[in-house]
Amino acid sequence: MELSVVIPAHNEAENIGALVREIGTALAGTDYEIVLVDDGSTDATSERVTELARTTPCLRVVRHGASRGQSSAILTGVRSAAGTWIATLDGDGQNDPADIPGLLARRGERRADRVETGPLLIAGYRRRRRDTWLKRASSRVANAVRGRLLGDRTPDTGCGLKVFEREAFLALPHFDHMHRFLPALFLRAGGRVVSVEVSHRPRERGASHYGMWNRLWVGIVDMLGVWWLIRRRERS
Numbered sequence: 179m180e181l182s183v184v185i186p187a188h189n190e191a192e193n194i195g196a197l198v199r200e201i202g203t204a205l206a207g208t209d210y211e212i213v214l215v216d217d218g219s220t221d222a223t224s225e226r227v228t229e230l231a232r233t234t235p236c237l238r239v240v241r242h243g244a245s246r247g248q249s250s251a252i253l254t255g256v257r258s259a260a261g262t263w264i265a266t267l268d269g270d271g272q273n274d275p276a277d278i279p280g281l282l283a284r285r286g287e288r289r290a291d292r293v294e295t296g297p298l299l300i301a302g303y304r305r306r307r308r309d310t311w312l313k314r315a316s317s318r319v320a321n322a323v324r325g326r327l328l329g330d331r332t333p334d335t336g337c338g339l340k341v342f343e344r345e346a347f348l349a350l351p352h353f354d355h356m357h358r359f360l361p362a363l364f365l366r367a368g369g370r371v372v373s374v375e376v377s378h379r380p381r382e383r384g385a386s387h388y389g390m391w392n393r394l395w396v397g398i399v400d401m402l403g404v405w406w407l408i409r410r411r412e413r414s
Contacts, residue, residue, distance in 0.1 A: 181210040182261030182344070183278070186251030187269030191222040192383035197271050198230055198237060204275040212237045214269075215255040218245035249357045256347050264347060266357075268338035270381055277302065277376040281341040284372050296368030297346030299360055301332060302339035302376035324359070327405055332361035332371055339376055351407060355400045366408050 183201055187194060194214070201212060214237060216223050227239045240258050242251065256264055265281065267273040281300045324335065335358055342364070350356070350363045361371045 179209055179211060179260045179262070181205070181208060181263050181265060181282070182256075182259030183210060183212045183265045183267070183275075184252060184255035184259060185212065185214045185267060185269050186217055186248050186255065187214060187219065187223055187227075188217040188245055188248075188251070189219045189221045189223060190269040190271075191219070191226045193269060193271040194223065194226055195230060197267075197269065197275070198234060201275040201278075202234075202236075204278055208279075210236065211260060213255045213259050214239050215251040215258075216241045217247070217251040218242045247354055249353070249355055252357050253352055256344055259344055262344060263341060264344050265341045266338060271383070272379050272381055273302070273337070273339040274377045274379060277339060277374075278341070280376070281339065281374050284374060285341070287372060296370065297343060297349075297364055298369055299364040299371045300341040301334065301361060301371055301373050302337035303334045303373040304337050304378040305333075305375050307378050320358075324362075324401055327401060328359070328362040328408065330359075330361040330365060330371070332373055334373065335359065335361050337376065337378075353400065353403065359400065359404045362404050362408065366404075 183205070185197070198212060198214075212234070214227055216227060216239060224241065227237075231237045231239050238258070240254055242254065252266055255266075263282070263285070265278050267275065267278075281302065284300050285298065287298070320336070324330065340360065342360075346364070346367070346369070350360075350367060356363065364371055
């Protein structure tokens with residue numbers, strides 16, 4: 179199979195149905211599957227995805243008994259995926275599945291590069307974000323601190339829309355909140371990161387699970403850990 183679309187979802191019952199339909203429209207004619215990871219939802223997400231799976235042959239559902247966090251949900255989805263390539267996007271509907279083909283089209287850049295032969299990460303860049311002031315401000319602060327410390331040269335590491343090879347992702351070190359540091363981890367592995375501008379939509383249903391504290395302060399230890407991994411790799 180060419181592509182697996184991995185969606186981590188926690189309490190997104192109101193958004194999942196529309197998102198799955200949009201993916202079907204965006205990827206018509208593509209050999210793909212959808213792997214939806216229900217990360218311990220306590221709303222009606224479980225019931226909703228069970229209904230969707232009955233009528234959507236390409237949809238597979240994996241469940242966590244309790245919430246383990248977004249990074250763990252992504253890892254579970256990638257491990258369960260059958261596709262050679264993985265596309266991830268958030269379950270809240272703010273990422274537009276219509277942008278996936280544009281990211282997939284950039285895969286050939288690695289094969290055309292005669293110098294860098296490592297793994298390729300294609301990352302969405304939400305230049306015009308449709309979020310609250312607090313969410314935009316927290317992301318700007320987090321991106322500035324992370325970029326200064328890790329030097330990942332990526333304008334938007336927090337965008338949930340990314341494309342990469344399954345085996346390349348599984349070869350990375352895995353830890354809580356790792357999804358926020360994928361560009362730095364791919365660069366550490368000798369790869370390259372290509373940022374592609376994508377659209378971003380306002381959240382229409384449900385509540386955001388993120389804020390200033392868990393975007394910056396909760397991740398500061400992980401950021402220092404990634405910095406240590408990079409330095410250790412440089413010295414080895």
